[in-house]
Every structure is written in structure tokens, then in C-alpha cells.
Amino acid sequence: MGYQDRSILTDANGLPIPQMWDEESDQFIPYPKVSDVKLTGRNVIKRRIIDQQEIRNTSSFASDKIDTSDFQSFSIYARSTLDQDVKLIPIKENEGTGRTALNVWDGEMFKLYGWSSNDIHAKIPGNTLIYHLDNVFPEIIAMPNFSIQARCDTAPTSGFIVVWIEGVPA
Incomplete structure (x- = not known):
């Protein structure tokens, strides 16, 4: 037409x-x-987890602990203006014992969230407007406390990454 x-x-x-x-x-x-x-008449809360973070080397870095207890439901998103791909993984925040990587049963075997090619991670292509992380990390929705760890395999990069959570308040 x-x-x-x-x-x-x-x-x-x-x-x-x-x-x-x-x-x-x-x-x-x-x-x-x-x-x-x-229409529920409820507001949606938007909280930045990683706020315009530049990545200048190949070392990983982690966000502060994210407490999701004040959300009834939520989703996690990422946006990258980096000129390189960036990998993201969730890290479980344990009370008193610190951070641990997640092991996930995929129906056949346990897989680890990590950086190697056999591990589970979100690989965000450079210059990505919005990437929905819930599709890669469905387990994160049930976790009360977690952080997001990020890393580039190639550095230095130009640009930044933003990761945020949006949800309905509890």
C-alpha cells in the first residue's frame, strides 16, 4: 500500500x-x-545498576549489591555505546559470605555463569540500544540480592555501558 x-x-x-x-x-x-x-495506577521504579561505566582494560568489575526486595516484579536491561562487545554475568550476593558465581541446571547438566566460552553470559554487541537481560538470566528474577559483573575481552574501548532495573514496587 x-x-x-x-x-x-x-x-x-x-x-x-x-x-x-x-x-x-x-x-x-x-x-x-x-x-x-x-491500568493499575502504579508507578514503575527505574534504578541504574551500572551508570555510564567506561571500560579501559580487560579486568572485570562488579556493580554494587542490588536489593530487589522492594520490587513486586522487575526486568533488567542494558545499553552499550562501547565499540567492543561486553560480557555480563549475574553474581549472587550471599549474606555474610560474599559473592558467588551461579550454577544453573540446563536440563542435562549444571552450567556456570562465567567468562569462558562454555559458560553462560550475556554478550552485548557494541553500540546496542537496549538488550533485555531477563532472557539470558531468567534465574535472576528469583534472587533477592545480586550484582552484575562486566568485562570486555578487548581493551581499551570507547563509549560506556548502562545497566538498569525497572519494576513495579512491592
């Missing part, structure tokens, strides 16, 4: 209503699931 002007659907007061484009009829139609949309 080439560009054409089409009228937006409105209610009796002239305000736009939720709608979608129907290819068959070549027009906008009311969105069928509007009654399924519920």
Missing part, C-alpha cells in the same frame, strides 16, 4: 480511540481487546 491519508477513528467527543490497521479492509478498525487493558 502506498502512502494515503486515512481518518483516525474517534469517539463521540472527537477523541481518538484505540485502533489498529486492517489490511483486508484497508482502513483503521477499533482495537478488539480494549476491554482487556487494565
